[in-house]
Amino acid sequence: MPPEPNACTDIGFVGARMSMRYCARCDNTRWVCENNLDRPFLGGRACGCGGAGAPCPACNNVDATDPDDVPAMPNGFKPDMS
Ligand SMILES: [Zn+2]
Ligand SMILES: [Zn+2]
DSSP: OOTTTTTTTTSSSSTGGGGOEEEETTTTTEESSSSSSSSBBBSOOOOOOHOOOOOOOOTTTOOOOTTTTTOOOTTTOOOOOO
């Protein structure tokens, strides 16, 4: 039985780019300032205007009509439920 030639070539490059996508709105924290939706709510460039945080409209969008579709929480963020 001969080996299959080049069976795995060209696989492996397809998904590599999407996982590295950088979001300039939220600095990849996935949360933006509620008052300034193009500024991150967390991280070194956080807005700091005192407004509340909001899910990034670019990369953390949720379906408002679906109660089970909740935005991803940033590291260290603890929803108040015990
Ligand atoms: Zn702000
Ligand atoms: Zn974002």
